[in-house]
Amino acid sequence: METAHKTIFTSKDLETDQEVRWCPGCGDYAILNSLKKVLPELDHSKEDFVFVSGIGCSSRLPYYMDTYGMHSIHGRATAIALGLKTSRPELSVWVITGDGDALSIGGNHLIHTLRRNPNLNILLFNNQIYGLTKGQYSPTSEIGKITKSSPIGTVDSPFNPIALALGSNGTFVARTLDRDPKHQQEIYKRAYHHSGCSLVEVYQNCNVFNDGAFEIMTEKDSKPFTTIFVEHGKPLVFANGTKGIVLEGLKAKVVDIINGNTEGLWIHDESDSMKAYILSRFFDNDELPRPFGVLYADASKPSLDGLIQAQLKEKRIDNKTLAFNDLLKSKNSWEVQ
Amino acid sequence: METAHKTIFTSKDLETDQEVRWCPGCGDYAILNSLKKVLPELDHSKEDFVFVSGIGCSSRLPYYMDTYGMHSIHGRATAIALGLKTSRPELSVWVITGDGDALSIGGNHLIHTLRRNPNLNILLFNNQIYGLTKGQYSPTSEIGKITKSSPIGTVDSPFNPIALALGSNGTFVARTLDRDPKHQQEIYKRAYHHSGCSLVEVYQNCNVFNDGAFEIMTEKDSKPFTTIFVEHGKPLVFANGTKGIVLEGLKAKVVDIINGNTEGLWIHDESDSMKAYILSRFFDNDELPRPFGVLYADASKPSLDGLIQAQLKEKRIDNKTLAFNDLLKSKNSWEVQ
C-alpha cells in the first residue's frame, strides 16, 4: 500500500540527534547507511515509516533514523509490528532484529509472523553472536564454537534461517550482507515492494565478539568463490563467471563454465519454492557457494493486513453508537414500564 | 540408549487408576492404545519411560499410562523434556503435545528442540483445533475456518508442520493417524529407535469441536485416494496400487500405474532431505495425496544428550570436593598467617 502524496526527503533528513553507539567498525553502520539511502527512494512519506526493534546491538537502529520508531523488548518486535501494521496498514513498517532477538527468544513470533504474512519488512542482522550481552553463542553460531558461555565449545547445531523461513511458509526470503551496500539497497527495495512479509537475513560482522565470521564471503579475494548472487531468470554463475551451478535431480553441483557458455545451468526462479529450499540448503554443504539475493518471492498469497481490512470493510457499520445500543438490547431484552 | 536388563511388562501393566477423561469418540483413545501396545515391545523397562506433556486434551495422556509422567504447563513440555533427557540420558523420554501446545505457544521450544536434536520422541496430536479450551482455531486450522474465535472465518494461513520441522533441521519427521493403529505402532517404534529428536505428527479427530477434519483420509472409501503411505526403498504408490507418484524435475505428479508396472516412480528415500521437503509440500496441493510414514530420517547427526555426555565424560573430575576447594583458591589467593 502506498501513500497518495509522498513528500520528498533525503538521507540527511533521516539523521537524528542521537549519537550512534555501535562499536567502531561494526557492520551495523553499513546497514543503517544503506537503509538511509533506500528510504527516500520509496513511495512512502518520511512520517509513514516505522522501525520496530527488539533488544540487541542491532535493535538500537531505530534511534538513528528520524522516522517513527520503537525499541521494544527482547524478541517481541515482530508481534508489536504485527499489531501496528494490521491497525495501520497504510504505514511502512520495518522490523529490525538480531539473530538472538529474532531466532532465539523471538523465534515463535518470527515463524508465526511468516506464516500469517502481514506486510512487514523484517531485517535480521545475523552476526552469529549475542553482541549486546557481550559475546555468548547464538542460534546461528556454528557447532563447537567457543564463546563466553561455551568455553569448551557449543553442542547446539545452528538454525539455517533461510530454511526455517521457508519451512514457516515465508513468502519473501532473501539474504544480503553488510559489506555490499549496493546489493543491500536492492534487496531492501525488493522487500519493501513485496506485498506480504519479507524476511531479509543480513550477514553482519560483529568485530568485537565474532570478528570475521563472514570474512570469506566479504573479502575481495575469496568472495567470488564462496558466494553466489542470484537474480530471477538468470543462470547461477559465480567465481567471476568461471563457475556455475547445475541441478542434477535434486542435487546442486558446481560446474566449470567453458567459454562463457551458461547453457544447462540452473536458472534462478524466485517463485519456485522447491528450488528456494535447495538453495537454502547450500548452507549445509561447504562445497557450494552461499547464495545471496531474493531466494524466494511469492506474491500470490494475500497479506494478513489485507485480509483483515477486507473483513473490516465488509462488516463496517456506519452509525456505531446506534448499532452498539441496539446490540445491547438485541439479546432477549425486556421492558419494565 | 537402552537399559541393560529390561524387565518384562504388558500393556495391561500400563493402566493407571485414573479414569480416562476424554470425550467418547475422541481420537486420543486410539493413540493411547497404540502407545500401550508399543511400549512393552521396546527395550526400556517400564520405570524408564517418562511422558512429559503440556496442556490440552492430548496432554492429559500421561495420566493414563503407568509410567513416570509430568503434565506441565502450556507449550513447555519440550523444554522440560530436554532438561530431563540431557540429565538422564538413559531414560526413554516422550513428549505428548497438541497442535496448540506444540505449534502455537510452544512453537519456539519445538523448533529449537528439533535443531538441537536431543533424543526425545515428540508426538504431536494434530486435531487442527484447541480442544481443551472448547474450540478455537489453531495454527493448523485451515484458512477461512469458522470457530468460536473466528465467527466470520480465520485470516491466518496455517503451518505445514512437516515443512516447519524440516526447516528446523529435524532429523526424524513422520506422520501417522489415529484411525490406523498398526501404522501408528510402526511409526512410534521407528521414532523410539531413532537416535535424535523424532517428531511424529498424528492426525487426530476431535469429534466435538472439529469432527471429520481428516475424514477423507481415514474413511475406507476415500482413504486410498487421499493418502499415500511411504516406505523406505519402495515406490510411491497409492489408490490401491492404481496410482503412483513421479518426480518431474522438482514437481511431484500423479500417474496411473498400468499393469502393476511401477518403474519410473519416485522411490522413497528417507535420508533425502530435499525429497522429504517436496513430500511435505504435497500438503499445499490438493491433487496430491497426503503422505504418511517416516518422511525423513537422518541418523548421522549426533544427539544433544550424547554430545553433552561426551563433554561431561571428557572433563569428569573424580574427587570433586578436593577439586572444588582447589578451585576456590586457584584465582590469586593469598595466605594470612
Added chain:
Amino acid sequence: MSETTKREQHVVIKFAGDSGDGVQLTGTQFAETSALFGNDIATFPDFPAEIRAPIGTLPGVSGFQLHIGDNEILTPGDTYDVLVALNAAALKVNLKFLKPNGIIIANNDGFDDKNLRLAKIDENDNPLHNGSLDAYQVFTADITKLTKLAVAEFGLGNKEAERCKNMYVLGLVYWLFDRNLQHSIDFIEKQFSKKELVAKSNIKALQAGYHFGETSEMFGNRFEIAAAVYKKGTYRSINGNQATALGLLGASVKSGIPIFLGTYPITPASDILHELSKHKGFDLISFQAEDEIAGICSAIGASYGGRLGVTTSSGPGIALKTEAIGLATMLELPLVICNIQRGGPSTGLPTKTEQSDLLQALYGRNGECPLVVIAASTPADCYEMSYMAVKIALEHTVPVMFLSDGYLANGAQPWMIKTLDEMPEISSHFIRQANDSKEYQPYARNADLSREHAVPGTPGMEHRIGGLEKENITGNISYDAANHELMVKLRAQKVLNVADTLPLQTFEHGNKDSKALIIGWGSTFGSISTAVKELREEGLDIAHIHLKYINPLPSNLGEMLQNFDKVFVAELNNGQLIRLIRDKFLKDAQGINKIQGQPFQITEIKDIIKHNLQ
C-alpha cells in the same frame, strides 16, 4: 387440578446431571424465562474441567445453580430449595447443599445399576429407595423413557431422542414454577432452524414435561414468585464475560477509538474473545495470537498506532504478559489488560473461581512498575468497570488491569441496559495531525502527568520510544541518575493521580461509626453485602466497604477506616487485599478467606463475623 400454590420471595434451584445431559442449557433457559418474567436472578454454572468427562461419574457432573426472587438477588444462594438430579452422581455431589425438607426431582433412569456404579454407590443401596432421602421431598419420574416416548413420532435416533430430556425437565420445572414456555420454544426454533425434526422433538419434550407436571399430580404444590419491582427501563440478562466485552466495545465506540484485541484463549477468559470477535463491524480487530506474549505485544503495537490495545487472559497467561506490561508502562501508552481470575497457582483449578491474582496485579513486574488495578463486583458491573478501564487507560495514557473472575464471568443477572448516552465521556491523548505551534516532545506531560502520543504517520513529529529509561520531556534514552529517580516517581504519581478522577468510596452498609467493618473487593460483593444486610437485620451494626478501585485506592478510604478497631477483609484467596490494607493504613485487619474454588456462602461470612464479635 388439586395442587396449591406456594408464594415464595426467592427460591434456589440446582439443575444437575451428567455433563452430556445439557443441564447448562436447561438452567440458562430457566434463568432467561424467569428474568423475562421479571424476577431478579443470579446464576452460577459449575462444570467439570473436562470437555466431556466420563459419563455418569462424579467428576462428570455438571451443575447450574439459579437463584430467583421477587426482590434484589445478589448471590446464587448458599443452599438449594429444589435439586433436579438427572443421575445418581448428580444427586450424590449436590445433596449436601439441599435445604432440609427441600425438593428433589430425580430421573429414575439415571439411578439404574450402571449409573449407581459409576457414582460409586452400591447397587443395592439406591438412595431413591433406601430411605436416606427421607428428610426431603422426593419426586421421581422415568424421565429418559418418558422423553423418548414423547418424541418417538419424529423418528430421531435413540441418542438424539434421549438428548431431548433436558427439555423435558425444563418443561416439568416450568410447570412447577408456573412459567411460560414461549421463550424456550422460540429459542429451540432458532437454534435448530436447519434441523426441523430436532426442533420439533425438543419442543415436544418441553411440552410433554410441562404436561406431565400438570397431569401426574406428582407435586403437592406449585411455586409462585412474583416479579421483582424494577425501575423503569430496558433489561436483559447478562453474564460477566458478555458485560466485559460490551463495556470494552462501548468505550471504544464512545471514544471513537477502535479496539485491537490481541489475545490467546484460556479458561475462563476465552468468551470475551468469542464475543468481541463477532463485532468487526465496529472496526474491531481481534487477533488470536500464538501466545499471551504476542497477544499483549500486538496490542501494544496497536496502541502505539493509535488504536485501543486490549488483551485478555487468566492468571497463567497474565504471568507471561508481565514483561510486556512493563514495556507499556515505560511507553506510557493506553492498554487494557483483563484478567479473568481462576483457581491457582500454576494451572490450578482452571474452571473454578478465585481472587488470587491481586498481588500479581499489584506487584508482579520487575522494577518499579505501578499499574492501575480495578475490579468488577457483579456480572453486570463488568460492563461499567471494563468501560472505566478503557477510560482510565486512554485519559491517563497508562496500562490498566481489569480484574474479574470465573464466578463473574459465567454468572448472569438481569441488567438495566445502559446505553452509550448514559455513559461518561472519554477523551484521549493521540495526536494524529501535524501541529506547527511547537516542537513535539513525546514525554512532555499534562497536568495529570499523562502524555500526548503522536501516532506514526503524523508529519513532523517523528520520534522514537522504547523500554530503556527515558529522559523526562524529550523521551531520549537516559542513564542519568537523577532523571531515573524523577521518572520512577513521575510514573508512580501518574498512577496515583488517577484517584483524583474517580468517585469517592462509599459505604454499602453502615457508616464510619459502625461497630465493625468488612472490606471486600470484586466478585464477593453479593455474598458480603447479603451477609452484612442480614447481620444488620439481626442487630449487628456492621459496615461494608466494597472496593472496585484498588490501585490507586479511593482517596477518602483512609478517612473512612479511621474509627474502626475491628476490620475484616473478606477474599477468595489466602489474604491479598488485606496486605494492602494493613500496609497502607496500619490497621490490624483480620482476613476472612476461602480458597475452595467456590464463592463465599453467606452463612460462612456471617458465622465468622459473629464468632469474632462475640
Added chain:
Amino acid sequence: MSETTKREQHVVIKFAGDSGDGVQLTGTQFAETSALFGNDIATFPDFPAEIRAPIGTLPGVSGFQLHIGDNEILTPGDTYDVLVALNAAALKVNLKFLKPNGIIIANNDGFDDKNLRLAKIDENDNPLHNGSLDAYQVFTADITKLTKLAVAEFGLGNKEAERCKNMYVLGLVYWLFDRNLQHSIDFIEKQFSKKELVAKSNIKALQAGYHFGETSEMFGNRFEIAAAVYKKGTYRSINGNQATALGLLGASVKSGIPIFLGTYPITPASDILHELSKHKGFDLISFQAEDEIAGICSAIGASYGGRLGVTTSSGPGIALKTEAIGLATMLELPLVICNIQRGGPSTGLPTKTEQSDLLQALYGRNGECPLVVIAASTPADCYEMSYMAVKIALEHTVPVMFLSDGYLANGAQPWMIKTLDEMPEISSHFIRQANDSKEYQPYARNADLSREHAVPGTPGMEHRIGGLEKENITGNISYDAANHELMVKLRAQKVLNVADTLPLQTFEHGNKDSKALIIGWGSTFGSISTAVKELREEGLDIAHIHLKYINPLPSNLGEMLQNFDKVFVAELNNGQLIRLIRDKFLKDAQGINKIQGQPFQITEIKDIIKHNLQ
C-alpha cells in the same frame, strides 16, 4: 627523592576514561594488588550500557571505583580522594564526587580540542587551564605520548601502542601508593602469552609509569596504607557473580547432586553462566536455552530427573519465568532461581544496580504461590547465600529465589575462603532406589512438609505429577474444594517452616532498646552498616538489622522490632521491603529510598536519619 609519605587509613580512587581505554583492567589490577598486599577493599565498576560507546563522549565514560583501607571496608566510598581522568569526558562526569582538595591525575592528551568537543566543553575552556580546578591538587602528564615513547622499541602499531596507556597509568598510581608491580607483570605475561611484543610493551608501559612517578617529582607525597589486620586464613578477591557461581557449585558438590543450569544471557547475570559453564568437570550441565522460559523449564525437567535445577536471570527475564515458578511450586521440586537485579522497569537501566524486584519475588505469580526469597548482602556473601538457596531448595523441596544485584555482581572484596568442610551439610529428598516397604505416595509429607520425590527410572514408583491442583498425599488431580484449601495452606506452611531451620536474626549494631532502627536487606549492607557505625560514633544510638532471609522472615524479627517507635527501611527502590514490614508488624516505618541506579552513599543515609531524628 624529595617526596614524603602520607599515612592514610583508607583512600578512595576512581579510575575513569573512555570505555576503550581499559580502565576496568587498571582498576581490577590495582584492586588485586592491594588485596594481595593485605588491604581491605571494595570495588564498584560502572560502565556504559553500550559495548563500545562513542569514543570520548560523556556516555562513553567508563569508571572503576576502589576503596582500600587498613581496616574493614564495607563500601566503595561516597567520594574520591584520587580521580584519574584519562580524558575530558571522564573528568567532567566524575568531578562532582571528588573530595575538596582531592587529587586529580589527568592525561593532557585526553584534553585536546577534539576530546573537549566530544565532552561538550568549549575548546577555549579547558578545565585543566581555566582555573576551575583550583580547589583540587591537579597533576597532569602527556600520558598517551609518554606511553607511546616508552613502548616504541617494540614496534607495535600506533593504536596498539596507545592501548598500553592504561598500564602506564597503573604504574603511575602504583608508585603513588607504593605498590609492587609483580602481580600485574605476572598477569600481563599470562594474558598475552601468545603475543610476546604486546606483553613486553605493556610491562614496559607499567614500569615506565612507575618510574615517571618516581623521577618526575610530580607528586608532593606518596600514600601509605597499611595492610589490614586479617584473621588467619586463605584469602582471595571475589565479586558477587563469581561468589554466586561458586556457592551454587559448592552446594552441588557437598550434596552430591549435580547442577543443571538452564538459563538465557542477560546483564548483569550472564557472568554466572560464564563461570559455571567452565566447570563441566563437576558433572555440571549448562544449557543456554532459547529464552528464559525454556531456561527455567529445562531446569525443572532436570530437577524432576534428580538433578539440581538452577536458573539465572535479571528482572525482565524473571518476569518471563513466573508461570514456570508456579509449576515448580505445584510440583514441589527443588529449584534455585537467581535474580541479579538491575534498574527497571522494563529494559530500564540494564547496567545499573537496583533492588526493585523484591515485590516481584514475593508476589509476582498467579494464584497463591509463596516462594522462599533470600538475598545476599555483600559480594562474598553471595557464596554463602547461594549455597543456602540450594540447601533450602533441596531440603524443603521448594523453589528458592536468590536475590543479588548489579552492584554485588560486579563489586569485589577480599574473602576468606570457606572450603566445603566449613559449609553446612545438605540433605535431599530424591528417591532413586526401589523400596518395597510401603507404597509410594508422591505427596506424602515429612514433618517439615517437604515431600520425597521418586525420580524416573526408580522401579515400582511410577507416578504422574503436574500443575493442576493435586490431592494431598496421592498427588492425583483433584478439584475438591476442601482439598484445594488444604493444599494452598500446606504450601504456605511449608515455606513458613523454612524459618525453623534458619539462624535467628541479630542486630548488626545496637539492640532492641536503641533509639531508632534502620532495616535493610541485600546489597545495601555496606552503606547502611557504615552509616550506622558512624552515627553511633557521633553519639546517635541507632540499631541496624540487615535481612538476608525475606520470605519467610526470621522468626524472632517481630520481637526485635517491638520496642521501636522509629523504624527506617532503607532500599534502592521506591519502597518494597517496607510494605512487608508495615503489613506484618504494623509499624509506621519510614522509607529511605534511592532510585538512581547507584548504591547508597553513606552520607545520604546519615543525613536522612539525622534530619529525621532532630
